[in-house]
Amino acid sequence: MINTLKILKHQGKQFIKDVTTVQLNEPFRGRPVISNVKVDEYELINLCPVGAIKTQPIQIDLGKCTFCNECAIKFPNKIKFTTDYKISANDPSLLIIMEGIDKTIELNPDLIRQEISSFFHGSLKLRQVSAAGDNSAELELNAAGNVNFDIGRFGIEFVASPRHADGLVITGPISENMAESLRICYDAVPDPKIIILCGVDAISGGIFSGSPALNRNFLAKYKIDLYVPGNPPHPLTFINGILDLIKKRK
Amino acid sequence: MTMLNYITVRNNETIDFNSIPSLNYKEFMETNILFLKDSHNHCVNYFGFPSGNKLKLICCIANDNKARIKLTATELDPAASTVFPSMTARNLSFNMFERELSENFGIKYSDHPWLKPVRYAFNRFDKSSQIAGYPFYEMESEELHEVGVGPIHAGIIEPGHFRFICKGEQILHLEIQLGYQHRGIENLFLEKNNLLQRVILAESIAGDTTVGHTIAFSNIWESLSGYAPDDELQFVRTLALELERIAIHTGDLSAICGDVAYQLGSSVFSRLRTPIINFLQSWCGNRLAKGLIRPAANKYAFTPGLKDLLLKTLDEFEPDFNEMIKKLFHNPGCLLRFEKTGVVSYNQALEIGAVGMTAKASGLNRDIRSSHPIYLYNEINHQPIIKHHGDVFSRTQIRREEILQSINYIRTLLEKIPLHIQRKEAPFSPKKNSFTISLVEGWRGEICHCAVTGNAGELLKYKVKDPSFHNWLALALSVRRNEISDFPICNKSFNLSYSGFDL
Numbered sequence: 102m103i104n105t106l107k108i109l110k111h112q113g114k115q116f117i118k119d120v121t122t123v124q125l126n127e128p129f130r131g132r133p134v135i136s137n138v139k140v141d142e143y144e145l146i147n148l149c150p151v152g153a154i155k156t157q158p159i160q161i162d163l164g165k166c167t168f169c170n171e172c173a174i175k176f177p178n179k180i181k182f183t184t185d186y187k188i189s190a191n192d193p194s195l196l197i198i199m200e201g202i203d204k205t206i207e208l209n210p211d212l213i214r215q216e217i218s219s220f221f222h223g224s225l226k227l228r229q230v231s232a233a234g235d236n237s238a239e240l241e242l243n244a245a246g247n248v249n250f251d252i253g254r255f256g257i258e259f260v261a262s263p264r265h266a267d268g269l270v271i272t273g274p275i276s277e278n279m280a281e282s283l284r285i286c287y288d289a290v291p292d293p294k295i296i297i298l299c300g301v302d303a304i305s306g307g308i309f310s311g312s313p314a315l316n317r318n319f320l321a322k323y324k325i326d327l328y329v330p331g332n333p334p335h336p337l338t339f340i341n342g343i344l345d346l347i348k349k350r351k
Numbered sequence: 352m353t354m355l356n357y358i359t360v361r362n363n364e365t366i367d368f369n370s371i372p373s374l375n376y377k378e379f380m381e382t383n384i385l386f387l388k389d390s391h392n393h394c395v396n397y398f399g400f401p402s403g404n405k406l407k408l409i410c411c412i413a414n415d416n417k418a419r420i421k422l423t424a425t426e427l428d429p430a431a432s433t434v435f436p437s438m439t440a441r442n443l444s445f446n447m448f449e450r451e452l453s454e455n456f457g458i459k460y461s462d463h464p465w466l467k468p469v470r471y472a473f474n475r476f477d478k479s480s481q482i483a484g485y486p487f488y489e490m491e492s493e494e495l496h497e498v499g500v501g502p503i504h505a506g507i508i509e510p511g512h513f514r515f516i517c518k519g520e521q522i523l524h525l526e527i528q529l530g531y532q533h534r535g536i537e538n539l540f541l542e543k544n545n546l547l548q549r550v551i552l553a554e555s556i557a558g559d560t561t562v563g564h565t566i567a568f569s570n571i572w573e574s575l576s577g578y579a580p581d582d583e584l585q586f587v588r589t590l591a592l593e594l595e596r597i598a599i600h601t602g603d604l605s606a607i608c609g610d611v612a613y614q615l616g617s618s619v620f621s622r623l624r625t626p627i628i629n630f631l632q633s634w635c636g637n638r639l640a641k642g643l644i645r646p647a648a649n650k651y652a653f654t655p656g657l658k659d660l661l662l663k664t665l666d667e668f669e670p671d672f673n674e675m676i677k678k679l680f681h682n683p684g685c686l687l688r689f690e691k692t693g694v695v696s697y698n699q700a701l702e703i704g705a706v707g708m709t710a711k712a713s714g715l716n717r718d719i720r721s722s723h724p725i726y727l728y729n730e731i732n733h734q735p736i737i738k739h740h741g742d743v744f745s746r747t748q749i750r751r752e753e754i755l756q757s758i759n760y761i762r763t764l765l766e767k768i769p770l771h772i773q774r775k776e777a778p779f780s781p782k783k784n785s786f787t788i789s790l791v792e793g794w795r796g797e798i799c800h801c802a803v804t805g806n807a808g809e810l811l812k813y814k815v816k817d818p819s820f821h822n823w824l825a826l827a828l829s830v831r832r833n834e835i836s837d838f839p840i841c842n843k844s845f846n847l848s849y850s851g852f853d854l
């Protein structure tokens with residue numbers, strides 16, 4: 102007993118007081134900014150391993166970016182990753198970072214369905230489905246619930262059964278072999294329900310995009326409520342994305 | 352007895368592909384079975400690839416005493432309706448490899464005991480075989496019942512299906528069906544011809560082993576191009592491997608506590624993992640070290656500031672860790688759940704070719720850091736931690752001791768930090784018609800990558816083997832005659848990779 106108390110005392114308070122304002126330090130890579138400096142565009146778009154960079158004007162699609170940092174290392178005057186971890190969005194167009202524009206990413210309140218704010222703003226139960234995820238986004242989702250990040254304090258929790266859930270958090274590029282199980286799981290979640298894509302692999306297929314072993318048809322059928330970029334997404338990116346989703350629309 | 356015909360290589364050595372003796376199948380089989388009669392030898396990889404209208408098979412047997420790997424090859428005609436004798440019938444450690452060959456290329460074996468699909472790869476030989484129709488082992492009896500779990504499990508965890516045959520609460524048999532995570536990685540290595548794309552692929556084989564798999568890939572690439580990693584690269588990789596080990600082992604201890612409902616241990620170990628992965632973020636910007644390991648490059652200098660931060664992190668970690676682990680190992684409720692639960696015997700581990708932590712917990716010394724050392728492991732003179740009971744407790748003890756051992760190694764490494772150097776872009780031109788093998792001891796155990804190049808230095812085959820490929824069978828064996836309620840704790844004590852297996 103005494104030892105247990107000692108451990109508790111030595112551990113002290115480990116939780117992050119305010120997960121919406123805490124600062125991360127460099128070299129953490131959050132939202133990139135692209136300057137107006139002229140560079141060899143051909144070289145720039147070709148070095149990206151996942152085709153996340155496009156031109157006219159130069160832009161990075163965070164739904165495709167693996168945050169490998171290669172573009173910023175090669176063209177430090179052109180691209181810089183800031184530590185802004187609030188990069189979740191509810192529309193794919195919000196994930197496109199344009200040259201010369203340094204603006205925080207905010208959810209579009211008009212796209213948040215009424216029932217999300219009415220039913221889920223105080224309590225949201227989620228079922229996680231790893232559909233060929235590499236276990237990195239999964240580790241970070243687990244971390245979101247640990248004593249440091251403690252997502253449970255907002256009434257957000259991962260549950261075991263889809264029947265107890267208000268929505269799915271999908272990780273991984275969705276393999277053919279998981280396609281059917283994902284569909285069954287989604288069908289088992291009662292309405293109204295939300296879908297969150299967590300990590301670059303889930304959003305665009307990432308480095309696996311185009312692999313014949315995938316089957317991403319599921320995504321074409323339903324509205325996606327939240328995109329959480331990152332490889333893997335930082336727990337703070339996930340938590341802030343969800344908080345905005347359930348609280349933003351008044 | 353005639354002279355055996357084979358060639359030996361060292362870890363990370365590149366050789367002319369044609370110098371691997373090509374034997375007829377019978378010789379090939381007898382040679383490799385004979386190798387495994389010596390328990391210092393084990394099969395680290397056995398795979399095939401199409402070559403002309405034939406199928407080329409390569410078998411890699413590591414000799415752990417001499418730090419050498421014995422290679423042999425053979426050629427089959429998959430179109431011919433020949434049925435081959437299986438090596439598995441005489442040595443079980445070939446089991447998964449032969450199942451994989453059969454699934455991918457349609458090789459037929461006359462006496463393989465259990466020729467089942469492995470992962471339903473998209474390019475498998477028989478497309479009519481579907482994951483929903485997996486042929487589970489069945490037992491008929493009014494006294495038995497079956498329990499199916501997965502592919503989607505209760506927590507935030509990768510998918511796989513577990514089918515138990517139980518008598519009351521007792522498990523008689525467990526069959527594990529995988530493949531749900533299959534992304535076609537080996538094929539993508541051939542298709543993506545840009546080096547950075549391949550590195551990102553290696554980082555994504557198993558995200559919890561980012562460092563281990565990416566080092567294996569980098570080693571292959573550097574060796575194929577005749578590039579010797581300098582002091583700084585060796586330092587970075589050794590350090591990163593040990594940090595990954597500490598982080599995941601600590602997280603595993605949290606999960607193990609969670610599965611016996613020991614809340615204090617679960618919370619404390621989970622939060623102790625945080626400063627370690629946050630250190631990785633301070634170093635390379637990513638908590639799981641994605642971006643850190645690159646062939647012939649280090650993009651993140653290990654500065655004196657990072658050295659101080661790491662020493663401080665470890666100084667704070669160690670007393671908290673020791674206090675908690677001591678408490679855990681004195682908690683009778685937890686010990687009761689750990690001891691004699693999920694036992695894998697030495698003989699079983701040897702027979703199935705177990706590697707890494709799983710092998711070491713059963714008294715089998717399998718640790719690439721000491722048997723085929725690379726980088727600074729040559730100086731560290733690593734002594735593997737071996738336990739003998741093969742139960743959940745042994746596997747928990749290994750984590751405790753390996754964490755403390757890794758901390759010591761890191762402190763030693765930090766005494767001599769090589770200078771950060773600006774390297775020129777390495778002109779990578781993989782040697783043509785070559786073969787390279789790389790072995791790396793990740794936190795789970797032995798990772799093995801192999802590459803074969805063709806006439807223009809292009810990749811003909813890239814083979815990835817995660818330690819889980821050997822070890823899933825150990826989990827299935829360990830739960831026999833255990834209560835089904837002990838399955839989660841057994842599973843966590845192995846913590847095997849789904850994505851690393853499914854590729």
Ligand code: SF4
Nearest residue numbers: 149166167169170172
């Ligand atoms: S950081 Fe993103 S945009 Fe830049 S090269 Fe890597 S994947 Fe492409």
